[in-house]
Amino acid sequence: MAFDIDMIKAVYNRMPARVEAARKLLGKPLTLSEKILYSHLWEESTNEAFVRGKSYVDFAPDRVAMQDATAQMALLQFMQAGKDKVAVPSTTHCDHLILAKQGADKDLKSSLTASGEVFNFLESVSNKYGIGFWKPGAGIIHQVVLENYAFPGGMMIGTDSHTVNAGGLGMVAIGVGGADAVDVMAGMPWELKFPKLIGVKLTGKMNGWTAAKDVILKVAGILTVKGGTGAIVEYFGPGALSLSGTGKGTICNMGAEIGATTSTFGYDDAMERYLRTTDRADIADLANEIRPHLTGDPEVYANPEQYFDQVIEIDLSTLEPHVNGPFTPDRATPVSKMRAEAEANGWPMDVEWGLIGSCTNSSYEDLSRAASIAQQAVDKGLTTKADFGINPGSEQVRFTAERDGLLQIFEDLDATIFTNACGPCIGQWERAGNNERVNTIVHSFNRNFSKRADGNPNTHAFVTSPEMVAAIAISGNLGFNPITDTLTNDKGEEVKLDPPVGDELPDKGFDVEENGYQAPAEDGSNVQVIVSPDSKRLQLLEPFDPWDGKNITGAKLLIKAFGKCTTDHISMAGPWLRFRGHLDNISDNCLIGAVNAFGQATNKVKNQITGEYGPVPATARQYKAEGIPSIVVGDHNYGEGSSREHAAMEPRFLGVKAVLVKSFARIHETNLKKQGMLGLTFADESDYDKIQEDDTINFLDLVDFAPGKPLTIEFIHADGSKDIVLANHTYNEAQIGWFKAGSALNLIKQEANQ
Numbered sequence: 001m002a003f004d005i006d007m008i009k010a011v012y013n014r015m016p017a018r019v020e021a022a023r024k025l026l027g028k029p030l031t032l033s034e035k036i037l038y039s040h041l042w043e044e045s046t047n048e049a050f051v052r053g054k055s056y057v058d059f060a061p062d063r064v065a066m067q068d069a070t071a072q073m074a075l076l077q078f079m080q081a082g083k084d085k086v087a088v089p090s091t092t093h094c095d096h097l098i099l100a101k102q103g104a105d106k107d108l109k110s111s112l113t114a115s116g117e118v119f120n121f122l123e124s125v126s127n128k129y130g131i132g133f134w135k136p137g138a139g140i141i142h143q144v145v146l147e148n149y150a151f152p153g154g155m156m157i158g159t160d161s162h163t164v165n166a167g168g169l170g171m172v173a174i175g176v177g178g179a180d181a182v183d184v185m186a187g188m189p190w191e192l193k194f195p196k197l198i199g200v201k202l203t204g205k206m207n208g209w210t211a212a213k214d215v216i217l218k219v220a221g222i223l224t225v226k227g228g229t230g231a232i233v234e235y236f237g238p239g240a241l242s243l244s245g246t247g248k249g250t251i252c253n254m255g256a257e258i259g260a261t262t263s264t265f266g267y268d269d270a271m272e273r274y275l276r277t278t279d280r281a282d283i284a285d286l287a288n289e290i291r292p293h294l295t296g297d298p299e300v301y302a303n304p305e306q307y308f309d310q311v312i313e314i315d316l317s318t319l320e321p322h323v324n325g326p327f328t329p330d331r332a333t334p335v336s337k338m339r340a341e342a343e344a345n346g347w348p349m350d351v352e353w354g355l356i357g358s359c360t361n362s363s364y365e366d367l368s369r370a371a372s373i374a375q376q377a378v379d380k381g382l383t384t385k386a387d388f389g390i391n392p393g394s395e396q397v398r399f400t401a402e403r404d405g406l407l408q409i410f411e412d413l414d415a416t417i418f419t420n421a422c423g424p425c426i427g428q429w430e431r432a433g434n435n436e437r438v439n440t441i442v443h444s445f446n447r448n449f450s451k452r453a454d455g456n457p458n459t460h461a462f463v464t465s466p467e468m469v470a471a472i473a474i475s476g477n478l479g480f481n482p483i484t485d486t487l488t489n490d491k492g493e494e495v496k497l498d499p500p501v502g503d504e505l506p507d508k509g510f511d512v513e514e515n516g517y518q519a520p521a522e523d524g525s526n527v528q529v530i531v532s533p534d535s536k537r538l539q540l541l542e543p544f545d546p547w548d549g550k551n552i553t554g555a556k557l558l559i560k561a562f563g564k565c566t567t568d569h570i571s572m573a574g575p576w577l578r579f580r581g582h583l584d585n586i587s588d589n590c591l592i593g594a595v596n597a598f599g600q601a602t603n604k605v606k607n608q609i610t611g612e613y614g615p616v617p618a619t620a621r622q623y624k625a626e627g628i629p630s631i632v633v634g635d636h637n638y639g640e641g642s643s644r645e646h647a648a649m650e651p652r653f654l655g656v657k658a659v660l661v662k663s664f665a666r667i668h669e670t671n672l673k674k675q676g677m678l679g680l681t682f683a684d685e686s687d688y689d690k691i692q693e694d695d696t697i698n699f700l701d702l703v704d705f706a707p708g709k710p711l712t713i714e715f716i717h718a719d720g721s722k723d724i725v726l727a728n729h730t731y732n733e734a735q736i737g738w739f740k741a742g743s744a745l746n747l748i749k750q751e752a753n754q
């Protein structure tokens with residue numbers, strides 16, 4: 001059904017020799033990350049010692065995973081690559097397009113109706129091209145991957161930024177855009193800038209209310225949303241050994257929130273237990289044979305400062321539970337300081353919802369620990385003040401949790417059990433009575449950007465562990481600290497919640513009746529993939545135009561984005577998810593969440609043809625219709641957040657030629673390159689201030705576009721004065737080839753036809 005044992009054997013067979021060769025080449029002991037990276041090089045033997053943070057390297061990932069929202073565009077692109085079958089084991093997971101409203105049964109039915117066309121497309125295209133298909137309701141991609149496909153020492157990519165979750169089982173697993181997935185599925189190398197390495201040494205042992213989630217909430221506070229950019233975070237030390245496999249997954253999952261390329265842990269007993277309990281004893285046996293290669297060398301962990309670019313140490317024994325937010329996951333507050341912090345900032349103290357689940361925290365262990373708190377509410381005569389919503393991570397977890405009575409505990413508190421899917425984590429939450437009210441919710445998810453959960457910009461969402469979500473939801477108060485505070489029960493007594501207890505893995509093992517997996521046809525040549533020309537949801541792609549070989553001239557500024565501009569701001573999720581497979585229709589959300597530096601409003605920019613202010617997409621469409629190129633200017637860490645390539649394809653489709661920013665989030669920068677756009681950074685950040693809203697823009701030396709050579713751009717202001725701006729870029733020869741061909745896919749096709 002699931003994992004490909006022959007592929008894993010092949011990885012493990014070659015790993016010892018490759019690790020040894022890399023050790024010799026680098027002349028030093030190796031981190032786990034280096035072992036995995038060097039044993040997944042595209043070229044079998046290399047004599048090159050790559051420079052972290054500099055060298056572009058071709059890799060050969062073992063697997064690809066795609067979720068329904070991103071898979072549409074990835075597979076529409078793959079269909080254009082002219083291949084019969086995917087080159088590596090790949091899977092599609094239907095999880096993002098499922099609404100959370102009334103509870104699993106009703107929600108799943110209505111989502112099957114609402115998105116049936118897309119699910120059918122994904123099912124048929126997966127069937128045709130040899131891709132495993134996980135049906136709606138089967139679970140959230142990263143939980144399903146952890147349960148079925150992740151393996152120590154492996155490398156995978158996935159079209160979702162939380163693909164990194166699989167680091168919990170010792171993988172290097174990286175979130176990419178659909179275009180990268182297409183490369184790998186088409187049998188091409190996958191390119192990545194060799195990451196820097198951040199070591200996180202964990203000492204001590206967690207106790208009381210502290211959970212694995214608190215490790216990453218603390219790390220996010222230290223490193224911020226940018227601190228992990230371009231780096232793999234490798235966890236090690238005695239504390240790491242005390243964490244469960246799924247706990248490690250939680251920590252790696254939220255590595256995406258610090259911008260890290262990925263995070264990983266060395267293979268250990270907890271991973272072995274997880275593999276065996278999830279029916280993969282054969283992988284555990286194989287992994288045990290090469291165990292020393294599946295973790296960092298002892299010399300590295302003994303002297304981490306010598307081998308990592310940065311080292312952080314966290315003592316789990318003294319780590320406090322954290323509550324991060326609102327609006328950004330790196331605003332980390334220890335629970336003992338939350339009340340004061342919330343009051344000082346005027347955050348609403350009443351908590352309306354406690355949401356447990358998402359790919360970050362929906363393991364059996366998570367549900368059991370949170371249930372232990374919920375059970376206390378019943379036992380101690382407490383009434384919960386907030387509503388509860390639960391999204392189990394997979395049907396296997398849900399079925400087992402139901403069998404073991406865990407879900408019943410939440411149901412006794414009137415919790416709504418939503419589908420095994422993303423739901424409220426991605427704006428697919430039809431929240432009753434929701435409007436623009438200022439309110440607070442707590443959840444065990446990973447992201448809490450404005451509007452992310454329910455579309456309400458005034459919802460203050462706080463991220464914490466599932467057990468803390470349970471405690472805070474029961475208390476109904478954001479400042480509640482279960483370690484010190486008491487609650488009043490139905491008899492008027494003051495009672496305290498005891499620390500959570502739970503099971504790392506179910507005593508009776510996992511169980512499931514119908515896991516929702518569908519294997520592809522052996523020979524898919526007769527399988528028809530149908531996309532209706534009238535469809536509002538799906539549209540076959542037309543190739544983007546190649547570069548005409550000339551400097552871009554007479555371009556207009558479409559928008560100068562101010563402050564945080566995530567992929568959610570560039571290509572909003574929520575209701576727009578339904579157009580993920582239709583480039584023209586979804587382009588109507590292009591940059592509508594970005595704040596315009598001129599006027600500080602969203603979706604209101606000056607149309608330089610009419611002089612009027614209007615929505616970004618309509619303005620871009622008018623420029624395009626009149627043959628006028630446009631450019632986007634942005635601030636720091638532009639494009640942080642998810643891996644969605646729509647955030648690059650939409651501006652490309654609407655005629656934007658270049659995105660010039662102070663700095664990029666890695667995945668988005670790559671996505672722009674893949675779509676044949678110019679992703680550029682200001683050589684001098686202060687030049688951002690020189691850009692004016694009615695500028696006309698000329699590229700002066702694009703005809704000499706070359707690796708390592710900055711581009712010169714002229715901004716002519718309305719009064720006739722001008723500024724010359726130097727723009728850096730990170731394009732190598734191959735990526736310049738993408739730009740010239742119009743997109744990476746155009747180049748793949750050209751090369752296939754040669």
Ligand code: SF4
Pocket residue numbers: 095096140141142160162358359360421422425426445446
């Ligand atoms: Fe789904 Fe949320 Fe996880 Fe993304 S982060 S895969 S939306 S549960």
